[in-house]
Amino acid sequence: MKSHFKWLYPGMHIKRWLVLLTFGVTFLSLGIAYVMTHYYRTQPFPEEVYYVTLQFVSRPIRGILFVLTGVVVIGIAVYQLSRSLVAPFLTNNRGLVDVLYQHRQLNRGPRVVTIGGGHGLSTLLRGLKEHTANLTAIVTVADDGGSSGRLRQEMGVLPPGDIRMCLVALADAEPLMTDLFQYRFPKGNSLEGHAFGNLFLAAMNAITGNFEQALRESSRVLAIRGQIFPSTLEDIQIGAEYEDGHIVIGESQVPEARKRIRRLFLRPSHPPAYPEAIKAILEADMIVIGPGSLYTSLLPNLMVSDLAQAVQTSKAAKVYVCNVATQRGETEHFTVADHVAVIEQHVGSGAFDYVLVNNNTNVSGNIGIDSAPVVLSRSDEVSTYQIIEADVVDVGHPHFHDPLKLAAALMRLFPGAGSRTEAAREVALVGPQ
Numbered sequence: 001m002k003s004h005f006k007w008l009y010p011g012m013h014i015k016r017w018l019v020l021l022t023f024g025v026t027f028l029s030l031g032i033a034y035v036m037t038h039y040y041r042t043q044p045f046p047e048e049v050y051y052v053t054l055q056f057v058s059r060p061i062r063g064i065l066f067v068l069t070g071v072v073v074i075g076i077a078v079y080q081l082s083r084s085l086v087a088p089f090l091t092n093n094r095g096l097v098d099v100l101y102q103h104r105q106l107n108r109g110p111r112v113v114t115i116g117g118g119h120g121l122s123t124l125l126r127g128l129k130e131h132t133a134n135l136t137a138i139v140t141v142a143d144d145g146g147s148s149g150r151l152r153q154e155m156g157v158l159p160p161g162d163i164r165m166c167l168v169a170l171a172d173a174e175p176l177m178t179d180l181f182q183y184r185f186p187k188g189n190s191l192e193g194h195a196f197g198n199l200f201l202a203a204m205n206a207i208t209g210n211f212e213q214a215l216r217e218s219s220r221v222l223a224i225r226g227q228i229f230p231s232t233l234e235d236i237q238i239g240a241e242y243e244d245g246h247i248v249i250g251e252s253q254v255p256e257a258r259k260r261i262r263r264l265f266l267r268p269s270h271p272p273a274y275p276e277a278i279k280a281i282l283e284a285d286m287i288v289i290g291p292g293s294l295y296t297s298l299l300p301n302l303m304v305s306d307l308a309q310a311v312q313t314s315k316a317a318k319v320y321v322c323n324v325a326t327q328r329g330e331t332e333h334f335t336v337a338d339h340v341a342v343i344e345q346h347v348g349s350g351a352f353d354y355v356l357v358n359n360n361t362n363v364s365g366n367i368g369i370d371s372a373p374v375v376l377s378r379s380d381e382v383s384t385y386q387i388i389e390a391d392v393v394d395v396g397h398p399h400f401h402d403p404l405k406l407a408a409a410l411m412r413l414f415p416g417a418g419s420r421t422e423a424a425r426e427v428a429l430v431g432p433q
Contacts, residue, residue, distance in 0.1 A: 025074065106133035106225065110285040110414060113138060113316070115231075115301050117162040120292030122169040123400060124321070125226070127407030128288075129170055135226030136280040137166045138307070142238045142266075142300040145252030147184070147194045157205050158230055162297075163215065164197035170224035177222060229280065231301040234271035238300050240264050251296045255329025264299050264346060273306035281310040288410060289352055290321040291401055294339055295330045302347045311351055317413060318352040321406065324392065325399035328370035336376045340385070353386055356409060360391035363398045371399050388413075 054062045109132025114124055117140035125137055141158045143149065148159035168178045181197030204214035215228060239249045242259040249267070281287060289311075292298050302308050311318065320343070322336050331339065336357050343351060361373035376387070390409040394402040 021078075025070075029070070106131070109134050111280075111283060112136070112286045112288060112410075113280050113284040114288045115298070115307075115311075116140070116290055116292040117143070117297035117301070118292045119165065119400065120290060120297060120321075120323070121162065122165040123403050124288065124291065124406060125166055125169040127403030127405075128410070129225045130404070131407055131411050133225045135170065136277075136284070137170070137226065137228045138231050138274075138277045138280070138301060139163050139166055139228060140297055140300045141230045141232060141234075142236055142251045142296070144237065144250045147198045149252065150194070151198055151202050152235075155202050155206075156235075157202050158211050158233065158235075160198045160201035161195065163228060163230070164195060164201060166228050167197065167218060167222050167224060170226050170228070171222035172225060173222045181222070227276075227280075229274050229277040231277060231304050231307055232271040232274055234268065236271050236300070237267045238264060238296065239267060240295065251300070254296055255293075255327070258329050258332075261295060261330070264295055264303065266300065266303050271304055273304045273310070277307060278310045281307070281314050281316075284314060284316040286317045286319065286410070286413070287311055287314060287352075288319050288321060289343075291323050291406075293327055293330055294323070294334075294342060299343070299346055302343065302351060308347050308351065312348075317354065319354040319356055319388075319410060319413070320352040321356045321392075321401070321410075322358070323374055324358040324401055325371045325373055331374075332370070333372075334374065336374055339374070354388055354413070355385045356388045356390065356392070356406075358392045358401075359389040360393050360395075363393055363395045373398070 050056070054065065057065070106129075111134040112128055112132055113136045114121060114128070115138045116124070121137060121139065125135065128135055139162045141162075143159035143161055144152060146161065148161035151157055152159045164181060168181050171178050171181075181195070181200065183196045185191040185194050185196070201211075201214055201218055204217055205211050208214045208217060211230070211233065215230075219228065237249055238251050238254065239247060240254045240257075241247045241262045241264075242257060243262045244259065246257065246259070248254060248257060254261070254264075289302070290298055302311070320340065322339050323331070326332050326334050336355065340355060357376050358374070359376075361375060376389070388409065390405070392401050392405045392409050394400045394405075
């Protein structure tokens with residue numbers, strides 16, 4: 001099995017600053033000692049000084065006592081100063097030590113790049129941010145429906161909806177702020193249906209002059225863990241050709257025909273990838289594709305040719321997270337193999353090494369009349385993938401992944417988190433039926 005895993009250890013450099021602080025205090029103490037020695041030898045002192053400076057004790061013991069007292073006083077001062085400085089930033093009543101420990105551990109986590117859009121990507125990010133702060137979300141910008149579509153048409157901005165959901169998923173801000181970004185206006189001639197976060201991103205785009213800077217500033221406002229990039233800055237549209245030859249244009253129109261899709265295409269056909277997204281992919285330890293709508297969230301990213309080539313070139317572990325349920329108008333009656341075959345049809349082989357599949361298909365709850373659990377089929381007729389089977393479904397909402405279960409299953413691929421040999425086994429996938 002390939003060695004894909006390289007850990008980041010940026011650290012916080014606490015030890016070096018403590019050593020520097022110790023040297024500073026030592027030099028300061030020596031300077032004060034020299035000055036006091038000079039005055040002690042040249043100037044008369046009151047009799048009380050004899051007792052305050054412990055001159056009735058031998059010099060070695062006197063020195064040890066003063067050193068211990070200094071260490072205790074400095075320790076108390078540094079601790080209380082640190083608490084005072086960071087107290088406004090402590091959340092959930094967690095102590096300073098807990099916050100610092102979590103920050104250090106998260107910054108040591110693997111570099112994970114996620115590719116997708118919609119609710120699937122935000123669900124994945126919500127779980128992964130508990131394991132690593134070195135996260136990059138690469139988000140589709142093909143949405144043309146709802147609030148995003150209206151802002152795209154009226155203001156000429158990239159569709160902000162999927163990016164807004166990723167910002168909220170990665171946010172460390174107060175819950176009220178994240179609720180504000182998700183708030184959707186229920187009425188109003190111009191505001192009805194708009195999410196506040198979409199309007200915020202559009203306004204930030206106008207203020208900063210470009211969408212890239214707007215995204216960076218919005219990320220700062222919400223104090224997100226990680227970074228978010230669009231797959232391209234091009235104004236792209238997706239089109240679908242169905243098996244009967246009918247063609248539709250527009251992401252919101254693709255599922256409406258309720259017909260089997262023969263192929264998906266982009267307009268323009270070769271949009272340039274966002275450079276920072278390419279850089280993140282090439283530096284990643286793991287690349288996670290999905291979960292999300294196969295034709296309207298995943299493929300619009302992977303069909304950006306530069307981005308797909310970077311994924312294939314990357315030495316990272318590449319995992320495709322298959323949806324737990326089929327989707328109306330896109331993947332009705334699909335098996336795991338059907339999902340994989342569609343990706344290979346549009347992108348070619350080599351886009352991933354592993355396929356993560358939900359193996360808990362007996363959950364209770366309403367999965368919907370137009371949806372069914374995605375099942376794994378086995379055959380010896382096609383390519384072999386490393387299959388990871390795990391219970392990753394949200395039992396309360398069985399058409400969605402559980403963010404914590406999904407993140408835990410992905411993290412088990414890394415050394416020290418369980419045996420990959422036990423977690424993954426080779427099975428063959430059948431083609432579309």
